[in-house]
Amino acid sequence: MISVLALIFLWLGVVFVLLGALGLARFPDLYNRMQAATKCVTLGVCGIMIGIFLRSGFNPLGIKALLAAVFILFTVPVSSHALVRGSLIAGVRLWKGTVRDDFTADRGAPSIIDNAGAGEEEK
Template sequence: MIDVIKGALLLGGAAFMLLAAVGVLRLPDLLTRLHATTKSATLGVAMIMLAVALHFGEVAVVARAFGVILFLLMTAPVAAHTIGRAGYFVGSKLWSGTLKDELRPNYDPLTHELKSGMETEANATRQSKDSDTR
């Protein structure tokens, strides 16, 4: 029974990693490619590491496998966010089917400054109060 579970985890992990690779090749822009690699590859590696932990069954190997899974779950989203933000700031083209670009009103491409959402809300509130007093 354990062999069936290990085999399913290995095949599932390999399938998710294959999907991540296909996503990198087929998806249209940086942000969608990052989504494919972050989600699919992380899940694929986690499944393979679970199969490794089941196969060896030693405390040291299981601890390392869970350490790898935890490390990936903590670092992959942060790395994807950083790469996506850097790609946006250097002018990576968005897909033509992108419906919403929430950074555009807050980002100045000449100075490379990004206003926070709180600054934007404060400015909108200030502008509405100014228009009310006029």
């Protein structure tokens, strides 16, 4: 019973990591890609870790996996926040379909929303 549950968690994790990677390839700009990279990959890795914990139980390996899941849950949002904030300040372009950008407007910097003519997204 437990091993079936462990397998379910492991597979859920693998599928979400795959979807996160797919999102990384499909989304049009850095900011949307970060969305896929943070959410799907966090849950995916946490799922794999919980699967490992269920498989091995209360021994050094299982507890380490559980602690790793907790640390990932705390650190991934912080690092994604730092990456996105740094990119915005450095002026990495937003996708042309972006409707508003309060952050850049409030800093008083010129808009960094991509205007038409960007080739890659046209495909």
